[in-house]
Amino acid sequence: xxxxxxxxRLIAIVLIIALGWSNVVMSKYTVxxxxxxxxxxxxxxxxxxSMDGLDYHEYLSLYDEAKKPDAEYVIEAxxxxxxxxxxxxxxxxxxxxxxxxxxxxxxxLIEYEVTIKEEGFYDISLLYYPxxxxxxxxxxxxxxxxxxxxxxLSMIEFSRIWVNAVDEWQTxxxxxxxxxxxxxxPEWITSYLYDSEGYxxxxxxxxxxxxxxxxxxxxxxxxxxxxxxxLNNTDDVKKYSEVKAALDAKGAKDxxxxxxxxxxxxxxRKSSQMLYPSQDKSSPAVYPYSAKLLKNNTIGSNSNWxxxxxxxxxxxxxxxxxxxxxxxxxxQNFVRGIYTSRKITIDGQVPFEEMSDYGFRYENDWHMKTLxxxxxxxxxxxxxxxxxxxxxxxxxxxxxxxxxxxxxxxRDLNNIYSKVIRITGVEPDKYRDYNxxxxxxxxxxxxxxxRDNLENAIERLSKVAGKGSNREAVLxxxxxxxxxxxxxxxxxxxxxxxxxxxxSAVGTWVTQALEQPLALDTIYIHSPxxxxxxxxxxxxxxFVHMVKSLFYSFVIDYNTVxxxxxxxxxxxxxxxxxxxxxxxxxxxxxxxxxxxxETNIGVKIQLVDMNTLLQATLSGQGPDVAVQVTNITYQNxxxxxxxxxxxxxxxxxxxxxDLTEFEDLxxxxxxxxxxxxxxxxxxxxxxxxxxxxxxxMMFYRKDILSELGIKVPTTWDEMKVALSVLFKNQMDLGxxxxxxxxxxxxxxxxGGTYYNEDATKSALDSDVAIRTFKEYCEYYTDYRLERxxxxxxxxxxxxxxxxxxxxxxxxxxxxxxPDIKGLWGFSMVPGTVKEDGTVDHSVSSTGxxxxxxxxxxxxxxxxxxxxxxxxxxxxTQYGREMEALMGAAARYPTANIEAFNNxxxxxxxxxxxxxxIKWVKxxxxxxxxxxxxxxxNNAFYKVVVAEDKNKMQPREALTDYVRYINEEITFKRExxxxxxxEEASSGSQKN
Numbered sequence: 001x002x003x004x005x006x007x008x009r010l011i012a013i014v015l016i017i018a019l020g021w022s023n024v025v026m027s028k029y030t031v032x033x034x035x036x037x038x039x040x041x042x043x044x045x046x047x048x049x050s051m052d053g054l055d056y057h058e059y060l061s062l063y064d065e066a067k068k069p070d071a072e073y074v075i076e077a078x079x080x081x082x083x084x085x086x087x088x089x090x091x092x093x094x095x096x097x098x099x100x101x102x103x104x105x106x107x108x109l110i111e112y113e114v115t116i117k118e119e120g121f122y123d124i125s126l127l128y129y130p131x132x133x134x135x136x137x138x139x140x141x142x143x144x145x146x147x148x149x150x151x152x153l154s155m156i157e158f159s160r161i162w163v164n165a166v167d168e169w170q171t172x173x174x175x176x177x178x179x180x181x182x183x184x185x186p187e188w189i190t191s192y193l194y195d196s197e198g199y200x201x202x203x204x205x206x207x208x209x210x211x212x213x214x215x216x217x218x219x220x221x222x223x224x225x226x227x228x229x230x231l232n233n234t235d236d237v238k239k240y241s242e243v244k245a246a247l248d249a250k251g252a253k254d255x256x257x258x259x260x261x262x263x264x265x266x267x268x269r270k271s272s273q274m275l276y277p278s279q280d281k282s283s284p285a286v287y288p289y290s291a292k293l294l295k296n297n298t299i300g301s302n303s304n305w306x307x308x309x310x311x312x313x314x315x316x317x318x319x320x321x322x323x324x325x326x327x328x329x330x331x332q333n334f335v336r337g338i339y340t341s342r343k344i345t346i347d348g349q350v351p352f353e354e355m356s357d358y359g360f361r362y363e364n365d366w367h368m369k370t371l372x373x374x375x376x377x378x379x380x381x382x383x384x385x386x387x388x389x390x391x392x393x394x395x396x397x398x399x400x401x402x403x404x405x406x407x408x409x410x411r412d413l414n415n416i417y418s419k420v421i422r423i424t425g426v427e428p429d430k431y432r433d434y435n436x437x438x439x440x441x442x443x444x445x446x447x448x449x450x451r452d453n454l455e456n457a458i459e460r461l462s463k464v465a466g467k468g469s470n471r472e473a474v475l476x477x478x479x480x481x482x483x484x485x486x487x488x489x490x491x492x493x494x495x496x497x498x499x500x501x502x503x504s505a506v507g508t509w510v511t512q513a514l515e516q517p518l519a520l521d522t523i524y525i526h527s528p529x530x531x532x533x534x535x536x537x538x539x540x541x542x543f544v545h546m547v548k549s550l551f552y553s554f555v556i557d558y559n560t561v562x563x564x565x566x567x568x569x570x571x572x573x574x575x576x577x578x579x580x581x582x583x584x585x586x587x588x589x590x591x592x593x594x595x596x597x598e599t600n601i602g603v604k605i606q607l608v609d610m611n612t613l614l615q616a617t618l619s620g621q622g623p624d625v626a627v628q629v630t631n632i633t634y635q636n637x638x639x640x641x642x643x644x645x646x647x648x649x650x651x652x653x654x655x656x657x658d659l660t661e662f663e664d665l666x667x668x669x670x671x672x673x674x675x676x677x678x679x680x681x682x683x684x685x686x687x688x689x690x691x692x693x694x695x696x697m698m699f700y701r702k703d704i705l706s707e708l709g710i711k712v713p714t715t716w717d718e719m720k721v722a723l724s725v726l727f728k729n730q731m732d733l734g735x736x737x738x739x740x741x742x743x744x745x746x747x748x749x750x751g752g753t754y755y756n757e758d759a760t761k762s763a764l765d766s767d768v769a770i771r772t773f774k775e776y777c778e779y780y781t782d783y784r785l786e787r788x789x790x791x792x793x794x795x796x797x798x799x800x801x802x803x804x805x806x807x808x809x810x811x812x813x814x815x816x817x818p819d820i821k822g823l824w825g826f827s828m829v830p831g832t833v834k835e836d837g838t839v840d841h842s843v844s845s846t847g848x849x850x851x852x853x854x855x856x857x858x859x860x861x862x863x864x865x866x867x868x869x870x871x872x873x874x875x876t877q878y879g880r881e882m883e884a885l886m887g888a889a890a891r892y893p894t895a896n897i898e899a900f901n902n903x904x905x906x907x908x909x910x911x912x913x914x915x916x917i918k919w920v921k922x923x924x925x926x927x928x929x930x931x932x933x934x935x936x937n938n939a940f941y942k943v944v945v946a947e948d949k950n951k952m953q954p955r956e957a958l959t960d961y962v963r964y965i966n967e968e969i970t971f972k973r974e975x976x977x978x979x980x981x982e983e984a985s986s987g988s989q990k991n
Contacts, residue, residue: 037146039084039109042218043908045148046141056200059150063207067120072232075112075215077102082111086219094225095129097188101227104219106133107907111216112229114208121205122231124215125192129225130160132184135273135880136904137309141218142193144206152204154822155220157196157309159271161185169277169296170592174556176294178589182273182884188227197821198308198396198514199404201343201357221906240352240379247382254380255322258527262314262390263287264328264520265299269313271393274304274884278519284545285329285366285537286521291548292556298521302334303886306517311393316525318388323380326390327370327532329521332360337471338464340516341397344371347388351381357397360518368532380528390523394516398464405457406475407510410819412450413478413503416443418704418798420492422729426799428493436489444486451482474509478502500797507796507819514818571861572602576623578610583628586881595868601861617655617853624856625865628691630848644679647851648925651687652976657852659686662863671870675845676895678922682759683978688849689870690895695845695920696741697807697912699826704731704801712827713802715839716749719830723783726801734791734803735779737940740923740933741844742804747772748842748921749832759926760981761969764936765962773936774954777943787944796820804829806846807913808893815889826909828916841919847895875899927972928965935961 078090078100086108094101104110116122130138138158141148148154165181172178193204208231215229238246265277277296280286286297299305299312318324332340339359343350350356358371372378396403423439436443458475465471481502485491492499524532577584584605591603608616610629616622629646650656659665665686669677672690680688700712705722708729713719719733726732735742747753752768755761763769779785786794792809794800796817803809810826817824831839850869852862868874876899879892883904894900905913939957942950952960970980 037143037216041146042109042141042143042216045143046154046218054150056150056152056195056204059207063121065121067207068205068233069118069120069122070233071118072230073114073116073122075114075229075231076100077226077228079112080110081113081214082109084109086110091225095186095188097127097129097227099227101129101225103131103225104217104223106221106223107219109216109218110226111214113212113214114229114231115212116208116210116231119207119209121207121233123192123203123205123233125190125230125232126158126226127188127190127228127230128158129188129227130158130184130186131223131225132186133222134902134904135160135184135884136222137272138222138224139196139220139906140224141220143214143216143218144208145213146216149206151822152195152197152200153193153206155196156193156204158189158191158224159309159311161187161189162270162273162275163268164266164277172588172592174293177277177279177296178592179276179279179296179585181589181593182270182276185269190230194309196309197818198394199400201395201397201400219907221904237350237353237356240354240373243352244380252382253322254529255318255320255324255527256529258318258320258324258525259530259532260316260318260525261533262316262523262525264312264314264523265296266314267299267312268315268389271309271311272304272307272884273880274887275299275310275312276304276885278304280519280521281549283366283537284541285535289536291545292552298519300517300519302515302517305519306334306340306394306515307887308394308396308514308516311391313389313391314523315387315389318383318385318525320527321383321385323528324383324525325370325378325528326381327368327524327526329366329523329535330360330363330369331366331519331521332362332517333364334517335512335515336362338399338461338513339397340518341395341399342516342518343391343393343395345391345393346381346383348391352379354379357395359397366521366535366537368535378528381525383525390525392520394518396514396516399461399513402457402460402464403510403513405453406506406513407819409450409453409457409478410503410507410510411823412446412453413506414797414819416446416450417496417500417503418731419443420496421799422731424493424496425730426496428496430493432493434490434493436492440489443489447482447486447489451479451486454479454482471509471513474502474505478506503797504793507817510818511816571600571858572604573624573856573858573861573865574604574606575865576606576608576610576613576626577628578608579628581607582885583882586878586885587627590874590877590881591865594874595865599861599864599868601864603865613853614650614653614655617650617855620855622853622855624858624862625850625852627850627869628848629688629851630846644846644849644923645925645930647680647688647849648682649930650851651682651685652927652972654854656687657854657856657859657862659689659852659863659866660684664867668867668870671872671896671898673895673897673917673920675920675922676847679847679925680849682925688851689866691848691850691870691875692893693845693847693895693920694806694808694893695843695916696745696804696829697810697826697916698829699795699803699805699809699813699824701795701798701801701820701824703823704798708801710801712825713830714828715833716830717833719802722802727783731798732783732785732800733779734794734800734805735785736791736805737776737780737787737937740936741806741846743773743776743936743940744844744923745804745829745842746776746832748844749840751840754929754932755924755926756981759924760973760979762932762962762965764932764965765959770955770958773939773958777940777954780940780944792817795824807916808891810909811889811891815887827912828919831919841916842921843916843919844923845920846923847893870896872896872898872902876902879903926969927976927978928968928970931965931968935965 087105089103091101140156142153142156162182163185165183169177195204278298278301279294279296280298288295288297339361341357341359344355344358370378419440423436424434454475458472461472481499526532577587584607588605596602613622613626647656651658676690676693680686708725710722710725713722723733747769750768750772752772753763756763780787791800791803791805792812795803828841829843831841833839850866852866856862875894875896879894879899882890882892891903939961942952942957943954973980
């Protein structure tokens with residue numbers, strides 16, 4: 001049971017039966033396969049899966065789980081019966097695999113038929129080859145007879161295989177180990193279907209009746225080469241005691257005096273390129289150890305090897321057949337209150353049930369851990385003499401059901417919150433009686449269901465993690481709040497803000513609980529009579545380590561990372577970066593791999609505060625090149641990029657080099673969209689090259705819009721109709737006026753511009769601009785949209801079921817909002833209907849840039865670096881490396897067109913982005929242009945925020961402040977020796 005959602009799912013089951021699904025998968029009789037479901041119908045099914053679909057447990061309850069026939073059906077990949085919108089190619093005997101394999105593209109569908117003789121549950125597995133794609137895991141959806149049996153089949157992930165590019169670590173010129181590049185090493189893989197979110201740890205099965213059925217594979221991301229689809233059943237894994245007893249009966253004995261040492265950081269294969277070796281300087285116990293240098297001595301941490309489904313493999317060889325212990329030098333000091341889990345397999349098989357989800361409890365320091373039972377019995381692993389492979393895979397283990405139930409509780413609580421605010425609004429009048437008990441009958445009962453589910457989760461959490469776990473605190477607080485509201489639902493008006501905070505805290509709990517970090521130093525496979533080496537972790541060892549670390553912190557600059565060059569002809573340039581050490585390390589690694597070897601130009605990368613860039617340059621202390629340059633301000637403690645004007649402002653002051661002096665600039669500019677170059681070009685000069693470019697998209701809650709009967713708006717007229725429905729339900733549109741993108745979006749869609757043709761004065765006093773400004777202000781006066789509250793949180797709790805925000809919010813929602821996964825989508829922003837009936841969806845873009853500082857005495861070397869940095873290959877690799885290192889939230893919004901196309905977006909989401917990209921326009925920068933947005937903002941506040949006595953009408957306010965914009969533009973043009981608007985006008989008249 002899943003709380004309030006159970007009612008919806010019961011209705012779904014009834015509808016499924018009424019629509020005839022019972023004749024497909026529930027009937028006792030032979031049926032005909034359904035093959036006419038279209039691609040668009042499948043897309044529609046996927047768009048609604050999380051609103052009322054069945055989950056796996058509910059699906060299993062419809063059948064006899066014991067019915068698992070001892071039969072196997074093998075479907076040849078070449079025997080497909082239908083494809084749609086998919087590129088399909090056939091290969092014979094590909095990479096040593098006999099027979100015909102089929103290439104399936106990253107979009108579209110391919111369909112197969114299978115005739116089942118004996119009905120029952122069957123596991124489904126694929127024999128596939130991960131052909132080259134965009135370096136992300138492969139995603140597919142599976143439909144049976146045109147129907148999605150349960151939610152988990154909507155997205156199944158198939159991993160790629162990654163290895164270190166080098167066998168021995170390379171070092172920089174300071175002696176620090178470089179993180180090895182990760183490269184793909186594809187091979188044929190047989191993989192069963194598993195829940196990609198990790199809530200269900202068993203293989204996913206499907207119930208087939210006797211007869212012919214269709215299996216439709218829907219591509220969501222990345223291509224794959226398919227060889228076979230296999231339907232079968234395998235024996236359940238037995239408990240350790242049973243396995244051990246059976247082996248003992250066959251004469252298995254302990255081995256003696258055997259010790260195999262595996263350095264964990266040297267993993268032979270990995271499921272993700274983010275599984276780098278880690279550099280641990282925190283303890284003298286790790287090997288290899290150095291208090292001075294950064295050594296690749298461990299693998300796994302709080303930043304990688306924590307996501308469900310990620311695995312590492314190590315090859316090893318034993319000389320003697322018999323029993324072995326497995327001991328690991330490990331550290332799990334990342335998650336208090338619960339343990340993190342790993343599925344441990346040997347040669348592709350779980351040796352016994354206890355290894356399906358082995359737990360690593362919290363320990364503050366590195367420690368030796370011999371795998372053993374909760375009662376303390378050390379597990380004996382039987383190994384035949386010869387080569388073996390050990391795999392450790394991230395799983396949720398015993399916490400999977402708990403986390404799943406808490407996530408369902410968060411959804412139910414958000415639904416309750418949504419219902420309440422439709423009556424009270426987000427800020428209810430505490431002196432008004434809303435009579436919630438009458439307006440929302442059954443509200444207390446809904447809260448009771450959620451409260452009981454949370455209490456049950458707390459009880460199970462106590463059994464698994466131990467009583468008094470600090471993981472209980474958030475859930476307990478939510479239960480207490482629920483108890484108070486159950487006793488008197490009218491208290492909602494006074495406790496609404498607190499209720500919202502508690503729900504948000506539980507949502508954060510889910511996000512954190514889904515992460516299962518673990519760090520490994522060494523793995524020992526050893527005989528029971530053989531001790532593992534002793535760690536260097538005595539009190540004296542730790543004291544000496546602390547003294548050394550303190551000393552080296554004064555003499556070594558860890559914020560400077562440098563590449564190594566060879567020969568007398570070598571050069572070195574200094575590059576400043578201000579975003580973070582991870583970014584600097586990735587840039588340094590890429591320069592080491594390709595730039596320096598190809599050009600023999602060394603690169604010294606320094607982490608700095610970019611606010612000092614101009615001052616340092618003017619004093620002669622600046623870099624040759626600065627990367628990721630932007631103009632950042634802070635609003636509500638959140639960094640907001642407000643303009644791309646720094647390169648132009650620096651260029652007019654001769655602080656950066658005009659790149660037009662390089663003959664091959666026109667070829668380099670072809671790497672970017674015209675919109676990306678606009679902010680960095682002025683009067684025939686080019687002062688920067690774009691690195692990133694981002695723009696607004698419209699995000700929406702599919703479940704809320706469906707419930708309210710609102711279609712996703714495609715125009716602003718439709719948006720206003722949707723707003724009227726939202727307002728009736730105390731909801732609104734999330735669209736923050738935090739920078740110029742919202743106003744500019746409306747301005748461009750109405751045919752307006754910021755400046756006149758020769759960029760000598762503002763065009764914001766035109767009729768078009770004034771009408772646009774009036775419309776812009778009305779969204780915050782007439783419609784009373786929020787101006788400061790974080791829109792992502794409002795989307796999450798359904799206060800704003802539609803929001804317009806930078807498309808990079810997509811990455812944040814994917815990672816930090818698991819409770820609404822599958823419930824939201826995104827598309828182009830609403831457009832303005834033109835006189836000819838066409839719709840204009842124009843948006844403006846913003847981004848970061850790279851500049852060459854004018855003080856450099858190595859222009860050619862600096863230019864070579866800039867061209868290399870913005871190239872397709874480097875930008876693609878940098879984006880992949882950052883995502884590998886920091887996860888999907890760090891997906892890089894590169895401005896390079898081809899590199900953007902190489903990012904691992906799901907195909908449907910990629911198509912939505914491509915549609916919006918067609919309408920992206922840049923915001924030109926002019927001398928004094930920084931006054932434009934500043935004064936548009938001032939005018940906005942005079943209309944929207946000012947007290948009544950100081951309020952102004954939109955036309956009056958904007959016209960008044962445009963005067964200040966023009967005065968500043970004139971002043972700056974005079975300062976830089978450029979013709980003013982009057983001079984340009986008089987010159988034009990003379991001509």
